[in-house]
Amino acid sequence: MKAKIKAYAPSLYSLAKGCYWKYRNLNERFRGTGVQERYWSKRHLREGDDWGSRASTGDQNEWVQGYWDSRSHGHRQLMLEKVKAFGSVRSLLEIGCNCGPNLALIGKEYPKAELVGIDINPEAIEVGSRILGRDGLSNVRLLVRRADELREFQDKAFDLVLTDAVLIYIGPDKIEKVIAEMARLARRALIMIEFHADSAEGSNGLGIYHFGCWKRDYVEILRQCADDIREVRLTKIPEKAWNAANWKDLGYIIEALF
Numbered sequence: 001m002k003a004k005i006k007a008y009a010p011s012l013y014s015l016a017k018g019c020y021w022k023y024r025n026l027n028e029r030f031r032g033t034g035v036q037e038r039y040w041s042k043r044h045l046r047e048g049d050d051w052g053s054r055a056s057t058g059d060q061n062e063w064v065q066g067y068w069d070s071r072s073h074g075h076r077q078l079m080l081e082k083v084k085a086f087g088s089v090r091s092l093l094e095i096g097c098n099c100g101p102n103l104a105l106i107g108k109e110y111p112k113a114e115l116v117g118i119d120i121n122p123e124a125i126e127v128g129s130r131i132l133g134r135d136g137l138s139n140v141r142l143l144v145r146r147a148d149e150l151r152e153f154q155d156k157a158f159d160l161v162l163t164d165a166v167l168i169y170i171g172p173d174k175i176e177k178v179i180a181e182m183a184r185l186a187r188r189a190l191i192m193i194e195f196h197a198d199s200a201e202g203s204n205g206l207g208i209y210h211f212g213c214w215k216r217d218y219v220e221i222l223r224q225c226a227d228d229i230r231e232v233r234l235t236k237i238p239e240k241a242w243n244a245a246n247w248k249d250l251g252y253i254i255e256a257l258f
């Protein structure tokens with residue numbers, strides 16, 4: 001009997017796993033991005049650290065602290081190089097900034113630039129504002145907002161608009177609106193660190209569900225959502241900069257230049 005259970009266990013496990021992902025896919029397909037928005041806006045109520053390492057200090061929420069401690073992660077250096085390639089940058093908006101690890105790096109490089117970060121999670125914004133203030137980064141402002149809630153900013157209000165692992169949580173129901181808003185706000189370029197897949201099979205152009213995230217063809221979708229983009233550049237993130245599952249295969253820095 002034991003031997004029989006052992007023999008069937010791996011296939012039962014993969015069946016259960018298959019059902020789980022099928023359920024999540026259908027849930028997000030039918031209920032839309034709201035599923036992820038609810039998850040992320042309440043992320044601090046669950047235990048755990050998204051960066052897989054224990055927080056270095058005990059005084060902040062461990063989840064947020066994990067993001068702050070990831071400032072030296074390899075992909076952030078690439079992000080900074082991409083920003084610096086634009087030379088002088090007077091303003092930048094990061095969508096889904098969490099507590100601002102990217103903005104802290106950019107802020108040190110550009111102490112006079114106006115840097116704004118928005119995130120759906122109130123605790124990330126509160127803790128981030130406190131840490132950034134403590135570090136003397138007075139030119140960075142963090143706000144609790146949703147990615148599709150950016151009407152308060154004027155057209156072409158920022159030189160650059162940045163996302164890092166955020167559009168992977170925006171489903172087909174909202175992605176066109178979010179990208180069109182980003183294009184409305186950016187004067188010089190969009191920089192997106194996301195899952196890119198060339199005209200992936202089965203895609204309607206808006207995204208293919210991939211283990212809890214959305215991958216899509218950004219060249220195609222940018223073409224659909226913004227008509228003033230003159231060039232799209234794709235840079236594959238090298239494995240040595242980000243060797244996590246999915247990122248090493250699908251992780252790209254996508255730059256849309258106006």
Ligand SMILES: C[S@@+](CC[C@H](N)C(=O)[O-])C[C@H]1O[C@@H](n2cnc3c(N)ncnc32)[C@H](O)[C@@H]1O
Binds near residue numbers: 124
């Ligand atoms: C994987 S984390 C990446 C955080 C940050 N960009 C970084 O590089 O560390 C995704 C972030 O996006 C935020 N987020 C998810 N969906 C969002 C939405 N619809 N609007 C605004 N922020 C969102 C989450 O709260 C979370 O902080």
